[in-house]
Amino acid sequence: MTFVGWVQVLVFFALILAVTKPIGLYMYRVFEGGEAPLGRGLGRIENALYRLCGVDPRKEQDWKGYAFALLAFSTFGVIVTYAIERLQGHLPLNPQHFAGVGQELAFNTAASFSTNTNWQAYSGESTMSYLTQMTGLAWHNFTSAGAGICVALAVARGFTRRGGPGNGKQLGNFWVDLNRGILYVLLPLSFIFALVLVSQGVIQNLKPYLDVTTLEGGKQTLALGPVASQEAIKQLGTNGGGFFNANAAHPFENPTPFTNLISLFLIFMIPAGLTYTYGRMAKDARQGWALLAAMSVLFFAGVAACYHAETAGNSAFAGLPIHQALGNMEGKEARFGVAASTLYATVTTDASCGAVNAMHDSFTPLGGLVPLVNIQLGEVIFGGVGAGLYGILVFVVLAVFIAGLMVGRTPEYLGKKIEAREIQLGMFYVLVFPIIILGFSAWAAVSPLGTSSLNNNGTHGLSEILYAYSSGAGNNGSAFAGLNANTPFWNITLGLTMLAGRFLMIIPALGIAGLMVDKKVVPPSLGTFPTNGPLFTVLLVMVVVIVGALTFFPALSLGPIVEHFQSLHGKVF
């Protein structure tokens, strides 16, 4: 680990801390402030959209109504995307004349983009037409991110509204939240940052691919396309689906260390800001900062571990005349180096983004363990836009429950009692991960349907399987690679994993909000355990780590952990 490497990490984190309050405050104004924040023009568009869709923006929904609207909207998204993919051969903006996408892959991709996962079992440049990329996929980059923010807002309202029983169980209006999120937050920000990216050399065009003669005289086809506009929202919405297969390692997507920093910044910006928005909604900014602190602790633990493991280099090279002063550079871009690559790997898996600028598959076993664990902890370390906030709030419920019992009171959070029903829904939420990740991984590990796709055998192959399902369940979308995921088995199981990892978790989260909004608010006393201080942060971190570790430690010890000890003995795969 080098000083300069840590400076990169700290500069990045300082930027996030600096932006948390302004963006959080801005989002508070957008969603809770009432007035249109960006001038009359956008306000008119917003109102016109409501009239067009027949939505009454003043009418709020209870948790069931909210969940139903979200599910209906997402189902619609899956169907439309599936249709565009299947029919792209007959649709315009297809200069490479790609045929329609196969049905399993089309299902997988539709599920993937609707759930903000952006798992890609295909190479974009050789499978998807420009139209599919722009309307089928980039569209989801906005709407799935917007939907995530909606759920976070609804859950936050459930926790923070202080009406008490009989004063309405409303959590907001899904259509209004979605509209405002896209119109006032995602679109303006991605517009600005797309231009910044273009200025740095990220390409943006609609031309056919370019055939060029290389310096060595060989022929090469350069894939082109509207990249910058997708790149900005891909990071900002923690989508992560690359225009190109190489994702952010591709020089047209992520040409310089500066664009790399911008990408990282965009990934954490909204999740960090939402914690502040939440604090404002709770009328106690420290409630938000406590959540951010817990996320930050977990983030630094991940970066430190990953960076350390990758700097140590590959133990299999010990004794060989191989220069490893830079650390393990296999699968990493020379223009980023170990520090920026491990930081990227940590950030993208913390935040369920899934964009990658290095091959996680080529990390050392422990270096690769970090992204995997980050995902398995529930995508709550900043987390996906919105998903991180509602995810950590579910863990807050569990943490408060255990803490509350220990201080001898029925547990309370923000003055609202945590009771059996909330714990029940919280446990449903927690159970989704082990069921789908461990369940499908166990199946894939013993079935030829699963193992036939592996490029590596041994423990590393098991890591690849675990990573794939974790990535799907966590709606992360990054791949460990080394796995041919474009088979019917993988496309279908991963498609289901992504849908379950999104919606089976959103429903209990909204359910908890629906219960919480209807609760009496007990004024805090000395006997109430404070949830806005460092002690709570520590407790929350412990609960997140313990739930994740206890669930996945056995499986992980058969994968990356054993692999680590094997590699110390020179055994590689």
Place this chain on the structure above:
Amino acid sequence: MSSKAQSVGLFDRAILRQAVGESFRKLSPRMVAKNPVMFVVEVGSALTTLLVIRDLIVHGADQPPLWFTGAVSIWLWFTVLFANFAEAIAEGRGRAQADTLRKMRKETMARRLVNKKGEAIAWTELGSAERSPSRGGAGTLPGSPNTIEEAVASSSLRKGDLVVVEANQLVPGDGEIVEGIASVDESAITGESAPVIRESGGDRSAVTGGTKVLSDRIVVRIVSDPGESFLDRMISLVEGAARQKTPNEIALHILLVGLTIVFLLACVTLVPLAKYSSLALSATAIVALLVCLIPTTIGGLLSAIGIAGMDRLLKKNVIATSGRAVEAAGDVDTLLLDKTGTITHGNRMATELLPMPGVRVEDLAEAALLASLADETPEGRSIVTLAQDKYASAAVAASAAEKGTFVPFTAQTRMSGLDLAGRQIRKGAVDSIGKYVTAAGGKAPAELAEISARIGDGGGTPLAVADGDAILGVIHLKDVVKAGIRERFLRFRAMGIRTVMITGDNPRTAAAIAREAGVDDFLAEATPEAKMRLIKEEQAKGKLVAMTGDGTNDAPALAQADVGVAMNSGTQAAKEAGNMVDLDSNPTKLLEIVEVGKQLLMTRGTLTTFSIANDVAKYFAILPALFMVVFPEIAPLNVMHLASPYSAILSAVVFNALIIILLIPLALRGVRYRPLGAATILRRSLLIYGVGGVIAPFAGIKLIDLALEALHLV
């Protein structure tokens, strides 16, 4: 209180013996199924037993050795037995506690009033003759041609029956006096030997079955059917039979079941995941891993904790009608406390002598002493004590008093005193003494009014002392706050509980006492309606309110309060309305009830944390042992350097079982509650039970491993 209901030692021999038997009886799947965590363990135990049987018949080469499967199986059964034992011992202690209460339920003969046809009669059917207070007379009631007595067993009395009880007879059942007045010895319940007065038509009309009438004759209306009295309900609660899970307990159960499912998934999927690496995990090992990981410690002790909580309360002579009420007590935000009896002693006492200008304080003390020597009221006695203790010179005059003539207090004069050798010494209300002095030709000095007003402002009562036509000074009488109550309220403030004093005094007096006692707030000139309003206001703010009460007019408030503690001496209506009854009729008990409630939750919380924290060490014991066969490189993960894979797994299983036994005392006694802020308590608990819970099993498993190795068992 002289004595509590006889307390039972933590490990009474008889209870232990009975509990051992009970733990086997509780192995019945139907009983274990109530506790999903332990049910999983029992299924695991049964499964490993089947494996042992299979291995006895045909032992496959790839199977772990028979001794290992056998040992794991035995210890898994022990795990279930230990959990059953914890519950049985808690029940046993509760039952022993209940038995001491039940002893007074001895079968007695009751004298039931019936009409001529032998049918029970209702109170309203009693003729006016019977309803008028009558004293004495056995057999049929005089002048009541329609009713006769019949002797029936007390257990056959039904609700609404009328019974006659006379001196030296036991009250046959819980009831309310509808006629008469009697002194009753309630020492069987309260341990208090002084008899109490119980009479019809007031707030002291309730009598409890098993208590003894010492004088007079009363007619009692029985208020509960057999098996439904408070005591019966309480007995069933501590015995666990009728125990329903409390809200927090249900929530915790859900959490534990959720965690169990998580571990079930983690362990079951481990088999195929290991198979991928050509590693065949034995069923015994997987069951052992599963049982070690699921929260058996808290799962096994959960019901024991709940029963022990009720038991602790019973030991404090408080009967709760539901576990829910005990839990709510821990959540209480506001305590409403009656001033008299709870905060103050209830009698005003002399605390100071204030002489008029030109009068020596010794002379005032002497006069006050003389005027009070024959005064047997608590106030009079307190004046004597004050004069003798604080102003020693006054003691010389004491013998002189015997020669004087005592002038008793009358409602007309509103003073009392002593005529002695030509001196007329009087003490009494300031205005009465003023008039007395003026009549005698003297004049009240201006300071009298001034001092009296000052005393009044401070919440006290001034009592003037005159000798003939001269006013000597003023005695300061005040409501004396009980010793230690202020510290108690400080503890409550530290817990975040607000105390509100309820008093019939005027606001000025109330404020002074409130200040002295250190309560947070007070309700002066309180009426039952005002009390009710206060409770509703607090509840509207989302707070939980606890209160004590004994009168019928307290009943609505008791019912409205989240925790209503009725005094056993109170009326039946009050007892029905509240959710707890204090047999000692001691309103201060509320404070202890709150602590018991908090302890209950804390014990559950800390043991849950401990149970989950334990899993870290168990992973480090078992997983390397499981994987070492195929992956010898993983050896460094065996941080405890356990002797062999089999020893590692067995040690973890043994630890997992033994820790339940080791924690039974903690579960029964409860975690100690200290009145610190919530954050401090949490920090301590996390350190002790969280960090301690991570470390303890490392040491424990290693020790067991060493022991197994030393005994050449592995």
